[in-house]
Amino acid sequence: MDSVLTLLLALLAPALAAFLVWWLVFETEGVYLGRRAVIALYDLYANRYDRIKQFDERADLMLVALPLLDRLAPQTDPLILDVATGTGRLPLLMARVARFQGHVIGIDASRRMLHKAREKVRRECFEPFVTLLRHDASALPFPDRSFNVVTCIEALEFMPDPKQTLAEMTRVLRPGGLLLATIRIDTRWMPNRTWSEARMRLELEALGLRDVDVMIWQDDYSQVWAFKKSVQPQTSGNLH
Numbered sequence: 173m174d175s176v177l178t179l180l181l182a183l184l185a186p187a188l189a190a191f192l193v194w195w196l197v198f199e200t201e202g203v204y205l206g207r208r209a210v211i212a213l214y215d216l217y218a219n220r221y222d223r224i225k226q227f228d229e230r231a232d233l234m235l236v237a238l239p240l241l242d243r244l245a246p247q248t249d250p251l252i253l254d255v256a257t258g259t260g261r262l263p264l265l266m267a268r269v270a271r272f273q274g275h276v277i278g279i280d281a282s283r284r285m286l287h288k289a290r291e292k293v294r295r296e297c298f299e300p301f302v303t304l305l306r307h308d309a310s311a312l313p314f315p316d317r318s319f320n321v322v323t324c325i326e327a328l329e330f331m332p333d334p335k336q337t338l339a340e341m342t343r344v345l346r347p348g349g350l351l352l353a354t355i356r357i358d359t360r361w362m363p364n365r366t367w368s369e370a371r372m373r374l375e376l377e378a379l380g381l382r383d384v385d386v387m388i389w390q391d392d393y394s395q396v397w398a399f400k401k402s403v404q405p406q407t408s409g410n411l412h
């Protein structure tokens with residue numbers, strides 16, 4: 173009996189170890205191993221990231237860039253911060269829209285993801301529209317109320333403290349400014365790392381955002397749009 177058990181364990185242990193490595197490294201992209209692991213893995217994937225993701229540029233234009241500009245209309249020259257910009261998906265998307273006359277600052281903690289983004293920005297001569305900066309998302313290096321729009325696409329679930337990142341995104345947003353974030357829908361393999369729609373609404377409202385609008389976007393992500401409340405003018409004295 174003992175030898176059967178030993179044999180079973182000997183057979184199962186490598187399979188279990190392989191599953192654990194697959195889950196920690198590939199399926200959840202290092203998120204349970206801490207911030208350094210996440211960034212190291214993105215550095216490692218950077219050359220393959222665009223090939224793996226196969227973004228549908230037309231869909232991104234129709235479902236991200238144009239809705240963003242429509243929500244800002246008539247303004248066409250917003251200052252946008254894209255948090256966890258990766259290989260520059262959002263900055264490039266905006267810069268390709270003819271009516272966009274603003275500027276996007278993309279920040280990311282992965283040196284190699286940013287290197288890929290820089291190559292693409294240079295190739296398309298988009299330097300007047302895009303600035304890229306290596307920085308962590310948990311403490312944004314900008315003063316309060318700096319941006320008309322703050323975005324964070326397919327990335328909140330990778331942050332060590334998503335609440336802190338959202339608070340930072342809101343801090344640097346101007347009153348009346350637009351926030352776009354995403355919620356990962358498929359949570360089977362990522363327990364406790366993603367938020368439900370209800371939780372996201374609560375977190376955003378607690379931060380002083382209004383008109384929270386959640387829309388199913390891709391198979392695995394919903395978009396969340398919201399506006400930062402404008403500062404209410406002080407009413408002085410009694411009105412007669």
Ligand SMILES: C[S@@+](CC[C@H](N)C(=O)[O-])C[C@H]1O[C@@H](n2cnc3c(N)ncnc32)[C@H](O)[C@@H]1O
Nearest residue numbers: 214256257258261280281282308309325327330
């Ligand atoms: C799935 S990618 C999304 C990239 C891009 N937003 C897109 O839609 O293609 C997640 C990105 O988050 C970045 N990231 C993860 N943790 C970060 C952190 N703490 N600070 C800044 N960037 C981070 C990674 O380097 C990676 O580029």
